[in-house]
Amino acid sequence: MRNALVSAGLIILALNVSWFVAYSAQLSVNGLFSDCPEDISRVFKNDAQIANIGILFHMMAGAFLTLGAPLQALPVVRNRWPKLHRKHGFVLFCLAIITGFGGLIYILLEGTIGGWWMSFWFATYGGLLVWCAVNTVRFAMSQDYDRHFAWATRLIVLAVGSWIFRMHYVVWFSITGGSGSNESLTGLFDRAQVVAFFMPYLLVAEFFLRRRKPNQIERD
């Protein structure tokens, strides 16, 4: 019963992130094949080839990571097809590293639209994503499955964080019309938002992980 509920939640999550996955992948492809990517989006900069390449890889890898992470956690995949779970896990690890470092290189070279405050929190987000990906694989390889589960949970929260970021804006704009937000993402809402899209969700995950008894990984 519990597995059925978890599976339903993860499938609903995967379906919900799909619009953002398509947007991110499409922007990456458009940027790659354009002679003038800075006309497509403000994230591409004039004469900043390394930052542009970093963000191109970032958006493509991030798209697959956002969709792949919830699917990877499906109990049926974990329990019935462990080889698929393992192979897909290594692919997700690479995607997380590319997404994280692509974003971090971009921040280092170009900063973010929202200035140092946004750059700081986005860099924190990227660093945590890389750290969680490394630990998820490390504990899987040492067959410490309790710790693997805990790090994988944190990784999934962060993997869908970019989608949560956009969803907070969708909900906030539909309720308030965009109060406390501006185009350069320096409004009060924007400033709170660069922390709020991942930190509270990580804390909620942490709360449940700490209440979990060891070896409480559900089997079919």
Ligand code: HEM
């Ligand atoms: C997890 C999956 C992620 C996806 C799918 C994703 C996708 C995107 C997309 C589509 C953009 C273009 C901006 C837009 O049009 O909205 C973007 C920008 C950006 N992303 Fe990510 N991202 C992800 C994770 C991260 C992480 C972990 C970091 C931290 C290193 C990060 C840092 C950035 C930065 C700095 C920008 C440019 C912000 C600006 O100045 O406008 N992203 N990302």
